[in-house]
Amino acid sequence: MMKNKVMYMLLALIINTTAFANFVNAKVKVTGVTCSMCSNSVNKALSSLTFVDKIDVDLENAVFTISFKSSEKVIIDEIKNKIEGAGFSVGELIAEFKFESVAITNDFHYQFQNNIYHFVNVKNQNLNNIVAVKFVDKGLTSAKEFKKYTTLTTFKCIKTGTTEACCNSNIKQRIYHITI
């Protein structure tokens, strides 16, 4: 029994560490930025995140390409908080995600690293290898895009960003909404 428990824990650890590698990078378009000094503030704020490895900045378009450390857990909301803390907003966030044969359907809830990722407005497909997913939650996209996607699903969780009755989950937790 005890042996089984240890084995299970080890297995969970292995699964988790390999799972951490699933976020590859994120391309974030920051809105409200007008000067290189502002971009510098955003860059400095993002650099302070423990899971950030490297940032490439397209200053002209205020697009920050963030590479993640494979050993750390990526928290997308932290990126948003840092950008907002610097005084700006996320206009678009597209992350490259490494999937290993994940079959998705519209409104599929994908559990990963203690978070749920809800696929909005997608076709049935099998995801393999690196796929770019766009975040459509409030604060992770423009207000216009967020509004558009709230109409593309009947699930209430898109409005609150946390699990609702629609998600068949007993625990209240963060649920990210993504599309392809």
Next chain:
Amino acid sequence: MKSIIITFLVLFISYIIKAQELYPNSEPASINPKNTLGIRLMNEAYLTKDITRSWHGAMFMYGVNSKFMLSAMFTTSNHHYKSLPANFIQKDTNNVEYVPNNNTTTQKYNYAFESINLGFRYRFLNKDGDHKHFRMALYGNGVYAFQPHDEAETTLMGDNKGIGGGIISTVLINKLAISFTGGVVKPFSYKEKQTTINYGNAYNYSLSFGYLVYPFKYKNFNQTNINLYAEFLGKSYDAMSITNNRKDVVLQNNKAYDNGNYIEFRPAIQFIVKSNLRIDCSTSLPIMNKSYIRNYPLCMLNLQYYIFL
């Protein structure tokens, strides 16, 4: 024909330039980044008949969160006497006390620690879009000033003890950044021995425009940015009054003692080095009436640096 050329020029300029809102002579509705300490050294100088008057301030700004920042400013200048001159109030032949309209004192204006200014700015509205944003903020300041100020126009930059606050709106549409500020200064009286100087309120407003002129395309953080600004600062203020031993003192006819209003034009050039060191050079020219607490032209040099904590 002329109007067509002007329209074309304006369109052309607005096409090649980009908006900037790091105004040297007013604050935008945006605030200091969170967990960042901004240090600003401010210098202002103008010539009078005898001496060069200068004012220096050190301002520390801290972003508490994405909406709220605090600031502390310490100033020094050679604008004031340490205390009111002995002959500040004189008596005429009928024993009526008055303040003469021309300064007859030989007391010197020495540099002295002038004031402490504590303030906040709260950005309560933020609408960010692609190449546009609209922000609104409230600000407030409380100042403790140590020296006498013997003119009606009040400021919270070291001249007066008092409080002040106002509202700022900054809008950026494509390549034009415009900021509007409206504020009020409520000064406290200056008391020294039996003499009390009462000041009226001051109302300040400003309209600021900013443009990026270099680089044409942002490539990296090491490029020096050059920005140009055109700011219009207006103020109206009430008259002052003086009492000595609780009796009114007559103020001889002098515009500096009276209520007034004016608008100044403040053009500025700004250099941003390595995306962090900000150098602002600006001047001030009166375009409607003038201020009596300074001479023109006014020369200003500000340096600002961010420390990311």
